[in-house]
Amino acid sequence: MADVDFIKSRLTSHPDFPKKGIVFLDIFPILRDPLAFETLITHLVHHITSTTIPKSPTGKIDVVVGLDARGFLLGPIIALRLGAAFAPVRKKGKLPGQCVSATYEKEYGADSFEMQADSIKPGQTVIVVDDLIATGGSARAAGQLISDLGGRTIEYLFIIELLFLKGASTLDAPIYSVVQSDD
């Protein structure tokens, strides 16, 4: 598909960042190019409206959840285009009020996530958006927080999926990735 190849062509690869042995895939060159960024957002929104929403039990998406920090670059734009709410999953200690929290392991370290207790109402349908899935630790922790709040995750969306780490198989809902990498 031409739009996928165009988005893929903007990704850059950085060996041994942030640690030796990690090949870091950088999405920021997409955002530097307005046409590439628009193509990416349109591609994801088209996927959601044509494929994800028909699978939703309520026929709509209530909340788009974005993961700290690179999921914040995509989530609010997608939420606005869908007419849905946006709710952030933040690294621990950044959100005021009552929160739920979860600790997790990711490809290059451990971390803790939090969500505000009133950011999702029981029964609401949710999609999760982030730049990349590696081990799936971050997305799995987000899914746990959504489920703790009574939300129903319909799908996880990513720009990039690192297939060799098999993160998708650890999640409680299907994933969609625009670009897949085998190494």
Ligand SMILES: O=P(O)(O)OC[C@H]1O[C@H](OP(=O)(O)OP(=O)(O)O)[C@H](O)[C@@H]1O
């Ligand atoms: O599937 P996993 O093994 O959990 O790895 C993927 C996560 O790692 C990166 O986030 P990071 O925690 O580095 O945060 P950042 O967006 O603030 O850089 C990336 O943006 C994903 O959220």
Ligand SMILES: Nc1ncnc2[nH]cnc12
């Ligand atoms: N290889 C990778 N590149 C970019 N972000 C990541 N997050 C976890 N693993 C990553």
